[in-house]
Amino acid sequence: QVQLVQSGAEVKKPGASVKVSCKASGYTFTSQYIHWVRQAPGQGLEWMGIINPSDGSTNYAQRFQGRVTMTRDTSTRTVYMEMSSLRSEDTAMYYCARDDDSGYYFCDHWGQGTLVTVSS
Amino acid sequence: SYDLTQPPSVSVSPGQTARITCSGDALAKQYAYWYQQRPGQAPLLVIYNYRERPSGIPERFSGSSSGTTVTLTISGVQPEDEADYYCQSADSSGSVVFGGGTKLTVL
Numbered sequence: 001q002v003q004l005v006q007s008g009a010e011v012k013k014p015g016a017s018v019k020v021s022c023k024a025s026g027y028t029f030t031s032q033y034i035h036w037v038r039q040a041p042g043q044g045l046e047w048m049g050i051i052n053p054s055d056g057s058t059n060y061a062q063r064f065q066g067r068v069t070m071t072r073d074t075s076t077r078t079v080y081m082e083m084s085s086l087r088s089e090d091t092a093m094y095y096c097a098r099d100d101d102s103g104y105y106f107c108d109h110w111g112q113g114t115l116v117t118v119s120s
Numbered sequence: 121s122y123d124l125t126q127p128p129s130v131s132v133s134p135g136q137t138a139r140i141t142c143s144g145d146a147l148a149k150q151y152a153y154w155y156q157q158r159p160g161q162a163p164l165l166v167i168y169n170y171r172e173r174p175s176g177i178p179e180r181f182s183g184s185s186s187g188t189t190v191t192l193t194i195s196g197v198q199p200e201d202e203a204d205y206y207c208q209s210a211d212s213s214g215s216v217v218f219g220g221g222t223k224l225t226v227l
Binding site: 033035037044045046047050059061095097100102104105106107108110111112113 | 218
């Protein structure tokens with residue numbers, strides 16, 4: 001069965017960076033893109049970007065360009081999302097989600113989420 | 121970038137029909153998707169390509185589209201359907217947008 005297992009909760013100080021991992025199993029890792037979506041406490045879902053695990057190409061939401069980097073390691077079937085210059089407003093649950101392979105960009109399986117807390 | 125607009129809340133009694141709308145210009149040309157998110161859980165895909173149900177999603181969940189508005193319909197609402205529901209669409213470059221979410225309350 002498809003599984004996306006994310007790394008554990010993080011607490012960071014303002015200005016620091018965080019790197020969240022998402023390990024995939026149960027399907028061909030390089031055949032389907034991975035999205036990153038975040039959700040601030042009590043708020044809605046916010047799309048951050050997408051990575052193609054096959055070649056590492058990315059497409060970031062405009063508001064995260066320059067501050068977010070998505071990478072992958074095909075040997076470990078893991079995708080990473082790194083965010084720099086953290087501020088309190090980045091406190092949120094961060095999800096990775098597998099893209100359906102139909103070419104229409106939606107999420108058919110989700111990770112369990114990683115809580116990132118930014119606090120001095 | 122574009123916006124998708126949902127009502128903040130919808131309330132129904134058990135057994136009734138709940139309808140949650142999502143509006144946006146892009147929906148006239150792009151597919152819409154719906155996710156259910158129960159408290160403390162990750163989102164779950166319940167409708168894709170306007171009206172298709174993934175395996176394991178109950179038949180009481182259905183989707184429809186008319187112009188720039190899509191609708192998620194839950195027929196015979198059950199207490200376990202109480203959750204937040206999000207619509208989503210994407211443009212041809214793969215940029216994704218979510219609606220603001222609708223809290224479904226089962227009275």
